[in-house]
Amino acid sequence: MDAKMKKIFFYTVCITAAVSLFTLTGCQGEIFNSIREEVELESSTITGDIHSLVRFTESSTDYLFVENGDIYYKNASNSYHGAWTSDSNAPNDYTYMLASDSTYMYALGLTYTSDYTEGENVIDHKTLYYKSSVTGAWTAISGYESISSSTTVVLFGTNAPQASHRKAYVRIGSYVYSLNGSTLTALTTGTTSGISTPSTTCVSCVYFGSSTYFFNYTASTTNETADTAATYMYYVNGDNVYYSADGSTWTSYDFSCDDVYSIAYTSDYFVLGTSGGLQEAAHSSAGVPTGGADDDSFANASSTLSSSYKVNVVLAVTPANAMLNTDVYGTANYSGTASSTSAVFDNIGLWSYYPSRAKWNRE
Amino acid sequence: MKRCLPLLLILFLAGGAYTFAADSGSGDDVHQDAPVEYKTNDTGDQYIKIAIMGVQPQNFDQQLKTGGAAELGYHRFISSLFALGFDIQFGYNPTIGSNMFTFVPMTLTGTFQPYIGRFEFPFTFGVGAALESYLSRNYFPGLVLKGQAGAFFRATESWSFGIESEYMYMPQWYRDHPEYNDYGLFLTVGLVARYHF
Numbered sequence: 240m241d242a243k244m245k246k247i248f249f250y251t252v253c254i255t256a257a258v259s260l261f262t263l264t265g266c267q268g269e270i271f272n273s274i275r276e277e278v279e280l281e282s283s284t285i286t287g288d289i290h291s292l293v294r295f296t297e298s299s300t301d302y303l304f305v306e307n308g309d310i311y312y313k314n315a316s317n318s319y320h321g322a323w324t325s326d327s328n329a330p331n332d333y334t335y336m337l338a339s340d341s342t343y344m345y346a347l348g349l350t351y352t353s354d355y356t357e358g359e360n361v362i363d364h365k366t367l368y369y370k371s372s373v374t375g376a377w378t379a380i381s382g383y384e385s386i387s388s389s390t391t392v393v394l395f396g397t398n399a400p401q402a403s404h405r406k407a408y409v410r411i412g413s414y415v416y417s418l419n420g421s422t423l424t425a426l427t428t429g430t431t432s433g434i435s436t437p438s439t440t441c442v443s444c445v446y447f448g449s450s451t452y453f454f455n456y457t458a459s460t461t462n463e464t465a466d467t468a469a470t471y472m473y474y475v476n477g478d479n480v481y482y483s484a485d486g487s488t489w490t491s492y493d494f495s496c497d498d499v500y501s502i503a504y505t506s507d508y509f510v511l512g513t514s515g516g517l518q519e520a521a522h523s524s525a526g527v528p529t530g531g532a533d534d535d536s537f538a539n540a541s542s543t544l545s546s547s548y549k550v551n552v553v554l555a556v557t558p559a560n561a562m563l564n565t566d567v568y569g570t571a572n573y574s575g576t577a578s579s580t581s582a583v584f585d586n587i588g589l590w591s592y593y594p595s596r597a598k599w600n601r602e
Numbered sequence: 603m604k605r606c607l608p609l610l611l612i613l614f615l616a617g618g619a620y621t622f623a624a625d626s627g628s629g630d631d632v633h634q635d636a637p638v639e640y641k642t643n644d645t646g647d648q649y650i651k652i653a654i655m656g657v658q659p660q661n662f663d664q665q666l667k668t669g670g671a672a673e674l675g676y677h678r679f680i681s682s683l684f685a686l687g688f689d690i691q692f693g694y695n696p697t698i699g700s701n702m703f704t705f706v707p708m709t710l711t712g713t714f715q716p717y718i719g720r721f722e723f724p725f726t727f728g729v730g731a732a733l734e735s736y737l738s739r740n741y742f743p744g745l746v747l748k749g750q751a752g753a754f755f756r757a758t759e760s761w762s763f764g765i766e767s768e769y770m771y772m773p774q775w776y777r778d779h780p781e782y783n784d785y786g787l788f789l790t791v792g793l794v795a796r797y798h799f
Binding site: 265266267268269270271272273274275277278279280539541542543545546547581583585586 | 662664665666697698699700701703734735736737738739740741742743774776777778779782784785786
C-alpha cells in the first residue's frame with residue numbers, strides 16, 4: 240500500500256468514525272439546566288423505608304402521620320422543614336403501615352425475632368393497633384395482637400382530603416375488614432378490582448360518591464378537594480391510568496412512564512411516584528388526563544427524586560391548588576438493590592416540596 | 603458509550619497506523635554532509651502527556667463544586683514550534699445536591715510551543731466532542747472548545763514536567779427544547795508529565 244493509499248484509508252476511517260459518532264449515538268439529556276435547579280440538601284429527619292403517609296383530623300386541625308419503623312406526625316399547615324414530632328407513644332415494634340378514618344388512626348406493627356440458624360432477623364408476628372387522638376396511646380386490637388408472620392396483612396385507607404370521607408381497611412390474607420376503632424367488620428370479597436366490593440388481593444381504595452372503591456393496585460386517588468366532592472377517580476396499572484366518572488365505565492390513558500406506585504391529584508397535574516423517580520402528568524381542568532408523564536415540570540424533582548429512586552408514596556396536601564402551589568410529599572427508596580444503583584443512602588426517606596421554598600428537599 | 607468506544611479505538615489505531623506508516627523509510631533520508639542544528643523539538647517529534655488537574659466551574663454559582671480530571675494526550679510536531687494532536691479527558695464535578703456531573707471531552711488540538719533554554723511554554727487550542735453525564739442522562743456529542751497554556755521544564759531528553767491550565771467551553775443545545783440551551787465554563791489547573799520520543 241503506497242503512501243497515497245494509506246492517507247486515503249486513514250481519512251476514510253476517520254470520516255466514517257466521526258459521522259457514525261455524531262449520527263448513531265447522539266443523545267440530549269437535560270443536564271446543565273437541571274444542575275442549576277439543585278439546592279443544598281437539608282439534614283434528613285425522616286429516613287428509611289416508608290410505606291404510608293396519611294391524613295388525620297383532630298378538632299378540625301389536619302395532621303399528617305408517617306412511619307419509618309417509628310411514627311411521626313406534624314400539623315399539615317406547617318409548611319417547613321423539620322416540623323415533624325416523634326410519636327412518643329408509638330408501639331415498641333416496627334411500624335410498617337398506617338391508615339386513618341374520620342376518628343381513628345391505625346398502625347400495623349411487625350415484631351422481629353432473631354433466626355440464629357440463618358443469622359438474620361425475621362418477623363415473629365404482626366399486630367394491629369389503633370388510637371383516637373394525635374398524642375394518644377396506641378392500643379393493640381383484641382384478637383389481632385399476634386397475626387402469623389406468614390399471613391399477608393395490608394393496611395390501607397381512602398386518605399381523602401375531607402375527614403368525613405376517610406375510611407380504613409385491613410386485608411388479612413384473603414379477608415378484608417373495615418376498621419372502626421377496635422372493631423373489625425368482615426366485608427364480602429370478590430375477584431374484581433375497581434368496584435365497591437373488595438377483591439381478595441386489594442391493596443388500595445378511594446372514596447367516591449358515597450362508596451369505597453377497592454383496587455388491586457397501590458396507585459389510586461380521586462380529584463376530591465377539601466371543599467368539593469370527587470368527580471373522577473383514578474387508578475394506575477403499570478403506566479396506564481384508568482379513570483371513571485361513575486364507577487362503572489373506565490377509560491385508560493397511557494402515561495408512558497415507569498411503573499406507577501402512587502398517585503396524587505393537584506388542580507393541574509397528577510404527581511406520580513414511580514419505579515423511576517417522581518414524575519408529573521398534566522390533566523384538564525375537569526380532571527381528564529391529557530399528557531404523558533415527564534420529570535422536568537416540578538422544580539428540581541428530576542435531580543432529587545430522580546430515576547435512581549423509586550417513589551412508593553406521594554401526597555399533595557391541598558389538591559385544589561396547582562402542583563407548584565401546594566405542599567407535596569414523596570418518599571425515596573432504592574430502585575433495584577442498594578448495591579446496583581447510584582442512589583445515595585442519605586437520600587432514602589421522606590422528601591418535601593413547599594411552595595415557599597419552591598424546591599424539593601429532604602424532609 | 604459502549605458503541606462509542608470501538609469507534610474511538612478505530613480513530614486511535616488509524617491515527618497510529620498513519621503516523622508509523624508516514625515514518626517508515628525516513629531513516630534513508632539522512633544526509634551526512636548537511637549542517638546539523640540541534641533543537642529541543644523538531645518536525646516529527648512526538649510526545650504523550652499525562653495530567654491530573656482540579657476543575658473549577660466558572661458559571662454555576664454553588665450548584666457545581668470543584669472537581670477533578672485526568673487527561674491523556676498524543677501530540678506530534680509538524681515544525682519546531684507547532685504540534686498537532688488529540689487529548690482525552692475524564693472529569694467530574696460534584697453538585698450541591700450530592701449528585702455527580704461527569705464529562706469526557708475528546709479534542710483535536712493545535713499547540714504553539716516556544717521555549718527558552720530548557721523551559722517550554724505550550725499554548726494550545728482544542729476543539730472536539732464531549733460525552734457529558736448526570737444522573738441517568740447523557741449528552742453526546744457536546745461541542746468542546748478549550749484554550750490551554752502551560753510552563754514546562756525539560757528535565758531530560760525524554761521527559762518534561764510542568765503545570766498547565768485550560769479554559770473549557772461546553773455548550774448544550776437542545777433541538778426540541780431550546781429553552782434548555784445552556785453552557786458550562788470550566789477552569790482547570792493541573793500537573794503534567796510529558797514523555798517525548
